[in-house]
Amino acid sequence: MARPKSAAQQTAGENKRIADLERSRERTRRGSDIGELPAVKDAARRERCRTSLKAFLIEYFPFSTGLSPFSADHERVIGRIQDCVLAGGRFTNAVYRGFAKSTISENALLWAVLSGHRKFGAIFAAEAGLATKAIMSIKTELSDNDLLYADFPEVCHAIRALEGKPQRCASQTHQGERTHIQWTQDTVGFPSIDGALSSGAIITSRGRTGSILGLRHKASD
DSSP states (O other), X not given: OOOOOOHHHHHHHHHHHHHHHHHHHHHHHHHHBOOSOOOOSOHHHHHHHHXXXXXXXXXXXXXXXXXXXXXXXXXXXXXXXXXHHHHOOOOOOOOOTTSOXXXXXXXXXXXXXXXXXXXXXXXXXXXXXHHHXXXXXXXXXXXXXXXXXXXXXXXXXXHHXXXXXXXXXXXXXXXXXXXXXXXXXXEEEOOXXXXXXXXXXXXXXXXXXXXXXXXXXXXXX
């Protein structure tokens, strides 16, 4: 028959359990924190592209919008998008098939958010499947584009830290503070990082026949 534990033994056992639990929590906290952000690799390039959508499309996307020289039609459309982002307004671009409308639109929205010009952006497509495809394209650039990672580490480092696992969003921290990052089927919530131009920004997508009335997002701040 086991001898009953003394009060001292019970206290020691409880203290050990608490210490083990705290060590486990600390390991979880360390695993959830993205650590120090890498330095911006080319600050001059980033600043040069901050107010030039054309430069951004060429510099950061060498395999899509930067692959070939822009035509006069492309430059006119890109200029109108830039004016709309920087100064506001509404307009319609009607262009021919094969113009790379979708790719330019997706990359332009990344420029607007990463450069701090807009905090909320939405892409609307003809149907839900195309809307999902658009947000997947944007997510691929944010997670895999090494040029974006080099110059926008405050965003891309946090995204890569997820390692493709959206369930890590809820616990991700930076210097002990939650980043509130989102990585869902139709929405990218940019990490809340002090000093980041895109901190807390949102990019979302919707199909034309989906629910778009009252489209909104409440930021953590």
